[in-house]
């Protein structure tokens with residue numbers, strides 16, 4: 001039997017690892033018949049929020065974005081989505097970006113459907129339109145090689161345009177693949193492992209991580225990672241982009 005006094009989760013000043021074993025549910029008005037785990041938010045010192053929602057059959061996510069835009073990604077299962085008069089069925093690997101001041105409705109999920117969300121307060125940019133709704137899906141064929149390293153592939157899920165102030169990417173590492181250098185940067189990350197295992201270095205500390213784990217990296221949290229195990233290691237991550245670094 002596992003010892004319940006142990007966890008791989010850590011919460012530090014400039015990074016956190018949240019493993020599913022410590023989840024406690026939150027109630028979010030308008031999100032019904034589901035469990036909601038708020039994994040990253042401003043209480044940690046973060047400027048983004050990241051949640052993981054597990055919907056029961058009959059569950060709904062009904063709401064309106066206000067100052068914050070929301071990116072929804074289906075991790076498992078299937079759900080009907082209505083945003084801006086557009087109806088879609090989203091299944092595993094599909095997503096919708098909901099810009100500010102927009103109603104959304106998720107309904108008729110298959111039991112156990114899991115949805116990941118990234119939320120960021122939108123920063124307008126003079127001369128650039130506020131983004132519209134974006135639907136899309138994970139597609140390894142749309143994931144170019146990263147920094148000339150065949151072991152690394154990144155798919156950008158949102159358009160690379162200045163109107164967007166957040167990016168969401170899927171990063172695939174073949175076994176043994178690793179980040180080409182220790183990154184030290186102003187941008188912040190929220191991240192969920194979708195597949196496989198890895199060793200992540202955060203601020204000179206080393207952590208084994210795997211599918212289901214989330215990571216928060218504050219600005220300037222030093223980061224490096226390498227895949228381990230038999231299968232590719234894959235994570236989806238948020239990054240703030242395209243705005244003047246005040």
Ligand code: UGY
Pocket residue numbers: 171183189223237239
């Ligand atoms: O986009 C990035 O900064 C990315 N390479 N960082 C990361 O995967 N930790």
Ligand code: MN
Pocket residue numbers: 183185189223
């Ligand atoms: Mn980075």
